[in-house]
Amino acid sequence: MPKLGVNIDHIATIREARKVREPDPIAAASLCELAGADGITAHLREDRRHMQERDIRLLRQTVTTHLNLEMAPTVEMLQFAIDVLPDMVTLVPEKREELTTEGGLDVAGKIEDITRMVNSLHKHDVAVSLFVDAELHQIKAAVRTGARFIELHTGQYASAYDFGEGNEWEEELVKLDNMAQVAQKSGLMVNAGHGLNYRNVGPIAEIKGLWELNIGHSIIGRAVLVGLDRAVRDMVALLRD
Numbered sequence: 753m754p755k756l757g758v759n760i761d762h763i764a765t766i767r768e769a770r771k772v773r774e775p776d777p778i779a780a781a782s783l784c785e786l787a788g789a790d791g792i793t794a795h796l797r798e799d800r801r802h803m804q805e806r807d808i809r810l811l812r813q814t815v816t817t818h819l820n821l822e823m824a825p826t827v828e829m830l831q832f833a834i835d836v837l838p839d840m841v842t843l844v845p846e847k848r849e850e851l852t853t854e855g856g857l858d859v860a861g862k863i864e865d866i867t868r869m870v871n872s873l874h875k876h877d878v879a880v881s882l883f884v885d886a887e888l889h890q891i892k893a894a895v896r897t898g899a900r901f902i903e904l905h906t907g908q909y910a911s912a913y914d915f916g917e918g919n920e921w922e923e924e925l926v927k928l929d930n931m932a933q934v935a936q937k938s939g940l941m942v943n944a945g946h947g948l949n950y951r952n953v954g955p956i957a958e959i960k961g962l963w964e965l966n967i968g969h970s971i972i973g974r975a976v977l978v979g980l981d982r983a984v985r986d987m988v989a990l991l992r993d
């Protein structure tokens with residue numbers, strides 16, 4: 753069974769809608785852990801639209817499972833990560849105008865910069881994961897950077913499953929499965945995430961050897977209706993089954 757990392761950005765999104773103090777993502781992270789989450793993921797974006805630096809610093813002190821900081825590969829963010837020392841950094845591409853991360857990182861196109869960043873983080877004992885599309889040249893490039901993890905972008909699979917036609921989702925699943933196996937054979941640990949929900953997570957959770965799934969929107973969306981504890985427990989139960 754893959755581990756479950758809960759992305760709690762949307763708790764901060766609700767807080768930032770009013771620029772007030774609640775709901776506090778720090779409290780949410782504790783509830784997720786009590787409900788069985790194996791880790792907490794948070795994305796500190798350049799525009800600080802949801803998570804704030806204060807959140808990540810406090811999460812570092814309070815998360816007892818595993819803290820995964822998603823961030824853009826910039827010098828400013830690298831300095832912040834080295835100051836805070838999360839357990840893992842996941843490098844993601846970032847565009848100001850996007851609603852959410854839209855695609856994988858072009859590791860192949862920025863291999864030198866990313867390798868330097870991986871080395872700096874490793875020197876501080878921070879594991880590094882690279883968020884990539886299920887494409888062979890990106891996996892090969894990820895291996896060359898020395899990163900120990902990749903996170904496969906499941907966004908296309910998820911939208912094909914939820915809104916696509918015919919067996920489009922199965923084709924996306926085969927691609928993800930093949931690249932997960934290639935990556936593992938090359939020595940990488942493989943995470944996956946983006947767009948996963950209670951309907952479409954099953955086939956992804958069955959991919960052999962996956963280490964962790966990072967899931968945010970669907971869990972927090974369900975939590976608004978049934979409570980965070982139940983929403984996390986429902987997802988943990990699905991992964992176990």
Ligand code: PXP
Pocket residue numbers: 759761795822842844852853883903944945946947948966967968969970
């Ligand atoms: N993984 C990465 C790299 C992401 O950027 C996100 C969204 O912040 C997620 C996983 C979680 O995606 P979702 O909110 O669609 O579950």
